[in-house]
Amino acid sequence: MVYKSILILGRQPAIGRAELESLYGGRHLEPISQQAIALDIEPDTIAFGRLGGSIRLGVVLAEIPSKEWSVLAQYVAKILPERLRQLPQEGKLKLGLSVFDSTVDNRQLLRTGLELKKICKKTGRSVRLVPNTEPALSSAQVLHNQLTGDLGIEFLLVHSGTKTILAQTTAVQDITAYADRDQNRPKRDARVGMLPPKLAQIIINLATGLLEPTNAHVVLDPFCGTGVILQEAALMGYGSYGTDLEPRMIDYSRANLEWLAGRHHSPPSTLEIGDATTFSWQHPFSAVAAETYLGRPLSTWPNPETLQEVRSTCNTILEKYLQNIASQIPSGLRLCLAIPAWKAPNGHIHHLPLLDHLEKMGYNRVSFECAEAHDLVYYRPEQIVARELLVITRK
Ligand SMILES: C[S@@+](CC[C@H](N)C(=O)[O-])C[C@H]1O[C@@H](n2cnc3c(N)ncnc32)[C@H](O)[C@@H]1O
Secondary structure, eight states, X not given: OOOOEEEEEOSSHXXXXXXXXXXXXXXXXXXXXXXXXEESSOGGGSOGGGOSSEEEEEEEEEEESOOOHHHHHHHHHHHHHHHHHTSOSSSOEEEEEEEESSOOOHHHHHHHHXXXXXXXXXXXXXXXXXXXSSSSOOHHHHHHTTTTSTTEEXXXXXXXXXXXXXXXXXXXXXXXXXXXXXXXXXXXOTTXXXXXXHHHHHHHHHHHTTOOXXXXXXXXXXXXXXXXXXXXXXXXXXXXXXXXXXXXXXXXXXXXXXXXXXXXXXXXXXXXXXXXXXXXXXXXXXXXXXXOOOOSOOSSOOOHHXXXXXXXXXXXXXXXXXXXXXXXXXXTOEEEEEEEEEEOTTSOEEOOGGGGGTTTTXXXXXXXXXXXXXGOEEOOTTOSEEEEEEEEEEO
16 A cells, blocks of 8 residues: 555544544555554545544655654655745744654754754744654644744654655644533533543544544434534535423533534534434434433442443443434434443443344444444543443444
């Protein structure tokens, strides 16, 4: 495969890989290291803004048959003048270096950075080098120093087997925009949980796959809560349809979607009160993306009886919901549901029992070439209730 683009994956790389496979298909992807994936498509054809599981996008400049830092540093120094010619000839430049899947030390990186700075200065340009405190700069450093802007350059070096892929960053995850969507929407509710917008994007991408983002394609969230999934689906350009048991949640979703529509042009949404275990959805939809009922929040590991009770309540609701919707959707319709799983202190994950009889319930579990189903469990290190990303299609 000819590598054209490279994506650096987020904290749980397998989830990012599954998301990309869902959107672009396995044949365009090649996992090249733990944290990176190469694609044979151009960076400007990648809808980076809708990816929740990737933190950087770069254009591949070279495959260097070495992992030796001195060789890599020389190579970057050699191609830098050519990269500089592509930038506007006025204004202060910003330069950064990020290394992934390697243990290069910061002093070596700094020395190379200073050499590169000298090369820039020789061309009569002033330049700021963004200092590394880790081998890779953070998204915040790349964003705030505008390394993907007109006057910025960030080189990405990714070790892969015996070689190194050199790329230049073209986009970085916009953490400011995510925080804004998350924290400034008018209605939030800590009790129903706070679904991070980037996880909502991943859930939608796993559900919609190759569906073109137009309002003719509607994403249904039958457990819509405050509407994070509806909000992200609308931003991607899909129509959205939300239902929830609680009237208050429907009011919250409406307020949040109106707020969003006031800031971005987004397609209209349909909102209805409904119990997902019995509701009959009257409006058409093309995919289902939801964070379902996750049971009660837990701050310490529960005793076996409590775990059994929470697990069985969640399992019953979900089973009834899957049975109800099965009779209302065509064969092949795809669902991605973030369902609860419980992470024990010893790392063992307790799944919902219904995962063992999906077939009997009329569903096929979608498998991915570049991620195992058991890796699709999203959690923060301290969390007990994790979100398992279940991707299924109606048989
Ligand atoms: C984990 S929250 C989802 C939060 C949502 N992702 C958001 O953006 O706020 C689960 C939601 O499911 C709803 N719910 C629980 N049982 C339900 C049922 N049987 N039918 C429909 N909604 C239900 C709750 O009211 C709650 O809003």
